[in-house]
Amino acid sequence: MEEKKLNPVVKQVLELGPPLLFFVAYLKMRDQTYTLGGTDYDGFIVAAGVFVPILLVSIAILWKLTGKLSRMQVFTAVMVILFGGLTVWFNDERFFKMKTTLVYGLFAAILGIGLLQRRSYLAWVMSEFLPMSDEGWMKLTTRLALFFAGLAIANEVIWRTMSTDAWVKIETFGFPILMFIFLWTQIMSLQSHIIEDDSDKTT
Incomplete structure (x- = not known):
């Protein structure tokens, strides 16, 4: 697929948006405890779990708009899925x-x-x-x-x-x-x- 040009502002929003949303989510959730499936999770764990789909949606939009993903973007997505998943799974x-x-x-x-x-x-x-x-x-x-x-x-x-x-x-x-x-x-x-x-x- 041929790579398409993307407005630099849109690109920056899609790349910087997920970390900033994680930061905001953490600030809102840090003092709370959430019970899911009989297990208590603190705000950091929930914010980390929420960050995973937000990042994946952002990367999917980038892929849709540009027709290409860099190796670093793919690697980052894999690492976030892996360690975000481990964080929630082990509640750690x-x-x-x-x-x-x-x-x-x-x-x-x-x-x-x-x-x-x-x-x-x-x-x-x-x-x-x-x-x-x-x-x-x-x-x-x-x-x-x-x-x-x-x-x-x-x-x-x-x-x-x-x-x-x-x-x-x-x-x-x-x-x-x-x-x-x-x-x-x-x-x-x-x-x-x-x-x-x-x-x-x-x-």
Whole structure:
């Protein structure tokens, strides 16, 4: 199926909407206990369970509108279904919190394996959107692998030592903001490696 262009605002709403809705749901439900099938669930567990279908609907809409899903979107959906399901099934919020560690850790491991092979898997995914020299891709991949590893470690420390309220806020806002700042600073620092389109030079 041919990929269709999507309004950037709509794309951002569909991508950022589910985490924000989870945050709002958690704030509304955190002090409540819900009894389902004879089992008591606290607000975090219910909010995590609600997050799964919300994310899947968002991804389905993206797929319908664009005709394509990125590997990261598919991977995220699988992880959310798996760990959201485990969270509700075992009535244990630790599964949902560990999901973030495993996602970032796996990203770091995948990029690291590519680096050991002297390859940039990041370039394989993003080179179409960001033309850059091989040296630039290797630098960005190395830095991003270390950054993901740092986020994985940070998430483990945060959820094990801080309150659930703090973890939810950092997960919803802290990590995404850090990611945005990191990527922005890297793109700025790697400007000399970005390959300009020849057509731009002739206009």
